Amino acid sequence: MFSLASIATMAACIFMFGLFYVIVSNFTSMVKDAEEGVAVTVFFDEGISDEQIQQIGDQIRSRAEVAKCDYLSADEAWENFKKVYFEGHEDLAEGFAQDNPLANSASYQIYLNDVSMQESLVTYLQSLDGVREVNQSEAVANTLTDFNKLIGYVSAGIILILLGVAVFLISNTVTVGISVRREEIAIMKLIGATDFLVRAPFIVEGIVIGLVGAAIPLVLLYFMYDRIIIYISQKFSFIGSMMNFISTKTVFHTLIPVALLLGVGIGFFGSMITIRKHLKV
Amino acid sequence: MIKLEHVSKAYQAGVPALNDVNLEIEEGEFVFVVGDSGSGKSTLIKLLLKELEPTEGTITINNKDLKKIRRKQIPKFRRNIGVVFQDFRLLKDRNVYDNVAFAQKVVGETNAHIKKRVPQMLSMVGLAAKYRSFPKQLSGGEQQRVAIARALVNEPKILMADEPTGNLDNNNAWEIMKLLEEINEKGTTVVVVTHNLEIVKVMKKRVITIKKGVVVSDSKDGDYSEN
Numbered sequence: 384m385f386s387l388a389s390i391a392t393m394a395a396c397i398f399m400f401g402l403f404y405v406i407v408s409n410f411t412s413m414v415k416d417a418e419e420g421v422a423v424t425v426f427f428d429e430g431i432s433d434e435q436i437q438q439i440g441d442q443i444r445s446r447a448e449v450a451k452c453d454y455l456s457a458d459e460a461w462e463n464f465k466k467v468y469f470e471g472h473e474d475l476a477e478g479f480a481q482d483n484p485l486a487n488s489a490s491y492q493i494y495l496n497d498v499s500m501q502e503s504l505v506t507y508l509q510s511l512d513g514v515r516e517v518n519q520s521e522a523v524a525n526t527l528t529d530f531n532k533l534i535g536y537v538s539a540g541i542i543l544i545l546l547g548v549a550v551f552l553i554s555n556t557v558t559v560g561i562s563v564r565r566e567e568i569a570i571m572k573l574i575g576a577t578d579f580l581v582r583a584p585f586i587v588e589g590i591v592i593g594l595v596g597a598a599i600p601l602v603l604l605y606f607m608y609d610r611i612i613i614y615i616s617q618k619f620s621f622i623g624s625m626m627n628f629i630s631t632k633t634v635f636h637t638l639i640p641v642a643l644l645l646g647v648g649i650g651f652f653g654s655m656i657t658i659r660k661h662l663k664v
Numbered sequence: 665m666i667k668l669e670h671v672s673k674a675y676q677a678g679v680p681a682l683n684d685v686n687l688e689i690e691e692g693e694f695v696f697v698v699g700d701s702g703s704g705k706s707t708l709i710k711l712l713l714k715e716l717e718p719t720e721g722t723i724t725i726n727n728k729d730l731k732k733i734r735r736k737q738i739p740k741f742r743r744n745i746g747v748v749f750q751d752f753r754l755l756k757d758r759n760v761y762d763n764v765a766f767a768q769k770v771v772g773e774t775n776a777h778i779k780k781r782v783p784q785m786l787s788m789v790g791l792a793a794k795y796r797s798f799p800k801q802l803s804g805g806e807q808q809r810v811a812i813a814r815a816l817v818n819e820p821k822i823l824m825a826d827e828p829t830g831n832l833d834n835n836n837a838w839e840i841m842k843l844l845e846e847i848n849e850k851g852t853t854v855v856v857v858t859h860n861l862e863i864v865k866v867m868k869k870r871v872i873t874i875k876k877g878v879v880v881s882d883s884k885d886g887d888y889s890e891n
Contacts, residue, residue: 566753566755569753570753570755571770572739572742573713573742573747573753574742574743574766574770574771574814574818575739575740575741575742575743575770575771575818576739576770576771577739578736578739580770
């Protein structure tokens with residue numbers, strides 16, 4: 384009876400963990416998407432040769448934090464500008480046909496793997512010969528980095544609390560188990576049972592509680608996840624259009640082993656701690 | 665086989681439960697240990713099982729100094745000693761067969777061996793027909809027989825019985841004592857702690873009398889100190 388209550392609470396803990404993991408991984412994915420959209424733009428000194436530009440490009444690409452580095456020529460920059468600002472009035476832009484106003488605006492658009500590395504990259508870029516200006520969207524970069532950190536801290540905090548609660552519960556179950564079976568344990572010891580044999584049933588009990596307690600919420604979450612995504616996409620199309628949800632397969636590829644290991648780990652440690660405290664073999 | 669040299673045990677400083685006990689029990693002997701409650705009989709059993717450590721002195725069993733047995737070796741050491749208690753200490757949720765088989769499982773015997781050995785033991789204690797009964801379906805005497813079968817199933821060299829007849833009527837008490845005598849005749853050293861002096865007198869075995877933690881007499885042929 385007590386172990387049933389333990390399994391139920393353990394399941395609730397792992398369910399919370401799973402739910403949190405799903406939310407966090409979707410947010411992380413959203414942040415990652417956003418990060419990929421953040422670019423650092425590098426402009427060159429006037430009169431720089433194509434060769435030098437090429438050289439700067441090679442130097443940038445060799446950096447580990449650089450995911451992508453695209454060259455945007457002055458003509459392409461003007462074309463993009465026209466598309467954005469002269470849409471529907473292309474004739475107005477024709478006046479500049481022979482005299483590209485963005486003649487000195489050839490640039491590299493650099494995309495980062497990790498947005499927190501932006502500052503150090505910018506410092507590096509500014510030190511390069513032939514670089515006139517480096518533009519960056521500092522606010523976005525900082526917000527994303529901070530947000531990522533916040534998610535990390537909050538998830539670590541919640542997981543720690545859940546771990547504590549779960550270990551306490553398992554420990555309680557095992558304590559009750561030990562007192563219920565005190566007579567049997569005493570007999571085992573007198574007959575000559577090894578420490579391992581006396582302790583094993585309690586450790587197995589803890590692990591089984593952990594495993595079952597992890598398996599139940601995993602099954603629940605697995606069937607809920609798809610439905611929730613569909614529901615959110617349909618009912619709140621604004622959120623749906625803002626973020627791409629991670630596929631069930633991707634989420635559970637990591638969540639299943641992590642949650643099961645967590646369950647087994649909590650079960651093992653919970654029972655171990657209790658056995659050491661209450662079961663003097 | 666069992667040797668105690670200057671053994672003392674004090675639970676509290678200055679209040680010894682056993683005080684400077686010296687005795688030797690040879691292989692194949694049948695020995696009674698008698699004394700009032702609180703005389704130190706149970707302490708003696710606990711010391712022999714290495715449930716307690718003596719405050720002073722040396723205990724040797726089967727030529728092994730108990731002090732030198734490390735914690736991890738205690739289970740193996742205890743397999744050489746069968747124990748029977750006044751309150752039988754059977755597992756109430758298991759039948760007779762399983763109670764005896766439990767002792768074999770604990771020491772890692774194979775199922776094939778257990779299936780052969782347990783019925784042999786139950787026949788020896790006269791309970792072959794009741795192997796499926798649960799402890800509460802048995803009389804006190806029968807429960808003590810199961811406990812004896814369990815204590816002997818792993819073929820220990822020594823059998824210790826702590827007040828084995830304490831919860832039994834006269835007839836059952838005698839049957840248990842006869843059974844213990846038979847076991848002793850087959851070669852097992854038997855140590856019986858009791859305060860049933862009638863049995864002690866009639867059986868005419870070696871009697872060690874303990875009073876307030878001190879051995880006051882050690883005699884053959886059922887003589888014991890009444891002072």
